[in-house]
Amino acid sequence: MMSHILAVEVDDPTMVDEEEIEGSPFWDWEFAFEAFPQMFMAFLEVTILVTVVGTLIAAVLGLVIAILIMVLPKPLAWIVRWAANFIRMTPIVVQLIFMFWAFLWLDALTIGIIVFGVHYATYMSEVYRAGIESVPKGQWEATTALSMPAARTWRKVVIPQALRSTIPSLGNYAISMFKDTPFLLVIGVAEMVTVAGQIGAPTFRYTEVYTIAGLLFLAASYPTAVLVNRLEKRLAYAH
Template sequence: MWDFEWTFEVLPDLLGGLWTTVQITVVAYLMALVLGLVISMARRVPIFGSILHFVMEFIRTTPLVMQLVFVFLLAPSTVSGMTVGVLVLGVHYSAYTAEVYRSGIEGVAKGQWEAARALSLPAHRTWGAIVLPQAIRKVIPALGNYLIAMFKDTPLLFAIGVAELLTEAQRVGSADFRMVEAFTLVGFLFLVVSIPSAILIRRLEKRYVAV
């Protein structure tokens, strides 16, 4: 039977793990957004773009948990597992956001580029005022989906000892032999964060993409 008294006793520990999970997700996601945009723009440089394409393909086609463990083992002992987790998640998902940005940039009408050249606009004005505002608006739903995907991938950080939500649940559950309650609470807490995030993404989609 479900032990509600035990549930309320361990809930603070699980909420602490959830807070760690949210922090990692937010920082890594912001990193993925910025780095992905830089990569998508840099890939337009012929030679440099080919190298970046190979690196991004390698990242996308290797398991995330393997990347986490590999970088954690190579990192200096002074670097925490949480730092490694943020960096690896950010770089891993930047390989996906870069493709999303690329599709948005390629979706900008050719006439927009030609008009910018005809007006002799500098590169930063062409990108900042013409190309990126149109490209990013189109890819908001895809970028938002990667936020939720990253949030759901954070339990993989257990492999490098990060005390995120799933790790905390395993700890408290195994201590009192209450694994069913512990993992049920994990699922509930993930839904508490994921569902509002999905609703927000849909609203952003309706507001910006449909315009």
């Protein structure tokens, strides 16, 4: 994991020849091609990893939170709801810094994945809750009439119907998580945008590296957004 820890060695800006900077072209293809491999590796090893694993954690934990709020006795449900609200209303940057210093035995990348997963789980729990509440009351009554166990009611009847209306929103939160990964900088994780800054700093060539970063974000988020929109339309039609 040490390859992902921020370790910037930037040349002294005063040592850069101003005439060389002013005379340089706006876009240097050679510099862009040299920067791309390192940025792409950071994109795969950090940005995508945090998004995929964080989304899986958020999707599962968010469902658990939503169900607990609905099935636990009111005092316990209130505690779960309060904890979820507290996490949701606290900036993710603050959570990253707090967890980094509170759990020094964990590496920064692991902390980032956990924080992103838990933070977005609180948002997804609200989406799940809305989906569960949208299940027709008759479905609940039918399971009661059939003496269906509670666990089977949730697994076979409620959750499948709730997911039909929640998957598009969950996809949108995954995209939001993907775009929030640059916040990992505060705990020293060198994700793609941070690596771009490191590469551009010695020569002040930021146009190429930040353009590449933007294109990589677009290349991943736009197809995901299109798939989410198509899925939403398909589920609405099926419903």
